[in-house]
Amino acid sequence: xxxxxxxxxxxxRESERLADQAQxxxxxxxxxxxYLPGSRxxxxxxxxxxxxxxxxxxSPGALITSVDISExxxxxxxxxxxxxxxxxxxxxxxxxxxxxxxxxxxxxxxxCFVLEHLAEPERALSRLRPLLKxxxxxxxxxxxxxxxxxxxxxxxxxxxxxxxxxLQQKMGGxxxxxxxxxxxxxxxxxxxxxxxxxxxxxxxxxxxxxxGFTKLTFTAMVEGVGTEVLDQGLMSQEAWExxxxxxxxxxxxxxxxxxxxxxxTARK
Amino acid sequence: xxxxxxxxxxxxRESERLADQAQxxxxxxxxxxxYLPGSRxxxxxxxxxxxxxxxxxxSPGALITSVDISExxxxxxxxxxxxxxxxxxxxxxxxxxxxxxxxxxxxxxxxCFVLEHLAEPERALSRLRPLLKxxxxxxxxxxxxxxxxxxxxxxxxxxxxxxxxxLQQKMGGxxxxxxxxxxxxxxxxxxxxxxxxxxxxxxxxxxxxxxGFTKLTFTAMVEGVGTEVLDQGLMSQEAWExxxxxxxxxxxxxxxxxxxxxxxTARK
Numbered sequence: 001x002x003x004x005x006x007x008x009x010x011x012x013r014e015s016e017r018l019a020d021q022a023q024x025x026x027x028x029x030x031x032x033x034x035y036l037p038g039s040r041x042x043x044x045x046x047x048x049x050x051x052x053x054x055x056x057x058x059s060p061g062a063l064i065t066s067v068d069i070s071e072x073x074x075x076x077x078x079x080x081x082x083x084x085x086x087x088x089x090x091x092x093x094x095x096x097x098x099x100x101x102x103x104x105x106x107x108x109x110x111x112c113f114v115l116e117h118l119a120e121p122e123r124a125l126s127r128l129r130p131l132l133k134x135x136x137x138x139x140x141x142x143x144x145x146x147x148x149x150x151x152x153x154x155x156x157x158x159x160x161x162x163x164x165x166x167l168q169q170k171m172g173g174x175x176x177x178x179x180x181x182x183x184x185x186x187x188x189x190x191x192x193x194x195x196x197x198x199x200x201x202x203x204x205x206x207x208x209x210x211x212g213f214t215k216l217t218f219t220a221m222v223e224g225v226g227t228e229v230l231d232q233g234l235m236s237q238e239a240w241e242x243x244x245x246x247x248x249x250x251x252x253x254x255x256x257x258x259x260x261x262x263x264x265t266a267r268k
Numbered sequence: 269x270x271x272x273x274x275x276x277x278x279x280x281r282e283s284e285r286l287a288d289q290a291q292x293x294x295x296x297x298x299x300x301x302x303y304l305p306g307s308r309x310x311x312x313x314x315x316x317x318x319x320x321x322x323x324x325x326x327s328p329g330a331l332i333t334s335v336d337i338s339e340x341x342x343x344x345x346x347x348x349x350x351x352x353x354x355x356x357x358x359x360x361x362x363x364x365x366x367x368x369x370x371x372x373x374x375x376x377x378x379x380c381f382v383l384e385h386l387a388e389p390e391r392a393l394s395r396l397r398p399l400l401k402x403x404x405x406x407x408x409x410x411x412x413x414x415x416x417x418x419x420x421x422x423x424x425x426x427x428x429x430x431x432x433x434x435l436q437q438k439m440g441g442x443x444x445x446x447x448x449x450x451x452x453x454x455x456x457x458x459x460x461x462x463x464x465x466x467x468x469x470x471x472x473x474x475x476x477x478x479x480g481f482t483k484l485t486f487t488a489m490v491e492g493v494g495t496e497v498l499d500q501g502l503m504s505q506e507a508w509e510x511x512x513x514x515x516x517x518x519x520x521x522x523x524x525x526x527x528x529x530x531x532x533t534a535r536k
Contacts, residue, residue, distance in 0.1 A: 011535035146421070147526070149414050151447045179419045184470035196470045197526065203450035204459065254451035258415070258465065260526070 005095025029141055029261055030054050031098045038109040042097050045114030049077030069093040071078045096124050104133045109187045112141040119172040125188035132268040138190055144178025147260035150250040160243030163229045164222050176261035192265035202257040214257040219247040284298040296466045297409055297529055298322050301462050305329025307375040312364050313382030317345030324354045335362040372401045380409040385439040393456035400536040406458055408532045412446025415528035418518040428511030431497045432490050446530035458534035482525040489517040
């Protein structure tokens with residue numbers, strides 16, 4: 001085949017790349033969360049089970065209870081887990097602010113990409129705390145869209161990202177929550193809070209991340225709120241399109257993209 | 269003594285803290301730069317020798333030549349090195365764009381906090397390249413003021429930081445150069461370029477960094493351009509003062525501060 005076969009990609013090579021990228025991010029965020037066999041783990045806010053699969057694979061002997069407020073999401077999560085042949089997860093519907101468990105039920109609580117959607121994230125963490133045994137651990141992982149910066153620098157691209165932050169705020173969430181984990185977890189009454197930033201740095205030497213993170217994860221996510229941004233008049237169509245183009249521009253061979261996730265661990 | 273003795277600090281405890289902080293940053297940036305005994309190392313742009321001391325201590329057997337364009341800075345650097353009892357450094361005055369060395373003189377070139385001040389950083393790296401032996405290495409370390417973000421978020425604080433970026437640009441420099449190291453070093457003709465971000469994450473669990481980095485390094489640096497900002501009318505006095513106060517506010521017990529340095533290594 002000619003050289004351009006690489007640029008356009010075979011579908012098999014493409015899916016291999018994406019799998020590489022997913023594995024890179026999984027390692028970055030989850031490699032240091034391993035629960036002992038027999039330990040009882042609560043995943044609070046499992047959504048459609050994207051993190052549940054990783055959690056369960058990394059701790060195959062742990063007894064995981066995954067809850068979500070949405071019956072619909074739970075159905076998807078259950079299906080995913082069944083397809084993967086994972087057997088150590090039980091699902092249960094529930095509201096994170098009043099979960100149907102007795103005090104001290106769990107050895108560990110795991111919360112990933114949940115707090116960003118809540119109007120009262122500290123209260124959610126406070127409500128979870130009694131469910132932990134004394135000395136039990138809490139682990140929280142969140143992104144932070146304000147941690148995104150890139151080269152070439154571009155004002156429209158920055159404004160486009162800010163639109164995503166503003167929209168999430170209007171919906172009662174907080175897209176800048178990653179950097180706030182230390183005060184949130186401390187304020188909710190946990191001890192020994194430690195926060196570790198997990199930076200995704202992408203340049204042309206990392207083609208799987210250029211494709212899988214800069215383009216297909218971050219820029220696609222910003223692009224996804226285009227209709228709302230234009231409907232609400234947050235940016236002109238021209239500026240928005242230039243901003244999105246500038247984000248894709250950072251995936252060129254001389255471009256660079258940076259984003260940071262934050263992981264907090266603490267004890268009851 | 270009363271409890272407030274900790275808040276106000278003894279001078280000895282204070283200097284201990286600052287030493288801790290300096291050591292933390294030194295480790296973060298320099299721990300993986302160690303040159304073999306007998307190797308010839310060029311430090312291009314040594315300034316007053318702050319990095320020279322670290323470089324020489326980490327590679328006590330290397331033969332280091334440190335150059336700078338300013339005779340005055342060199343004098344300070346020589347004095348510092350002499351005071352520290354370091355004997356493996358030779359100083360020489362020279363312009364980074366036309367240094368007085370033969371081709372292939374050095375095994376390694378080290379450039380730290382220099383490119384941010386140059387209007388043509390890529391050309392500087394190109395000019396240094398012939399001075400390396402084939403297979404010799406280049407190491408570059410730079411900050412990136414656009415990588416600074418914090419909690420609580422504050423618009424005036426962000427604008428104050430942006431003033432620092434704008435002023436450095438007016439002087440022909442680039443305060444956002446850290447994120448650009450990959451394209452710069454690659455563009456200058458080096459091979460095997462690898463960039464590793466070094467993030468400084470500061471929360472209340474790290475009091476030495478709260479004091480030494482958030483307050484005394486970053487915020488003090490921004491504060492230092494206050495006269496220029498106000499003289500040039502880049503911000504109103506009120507907004508400027510609120511911005512600086514908001515930066516100091518990130519050093520309170522519920523505040524968080526993030527900044528990222530970038531380190532590139534490459535081969536000729």
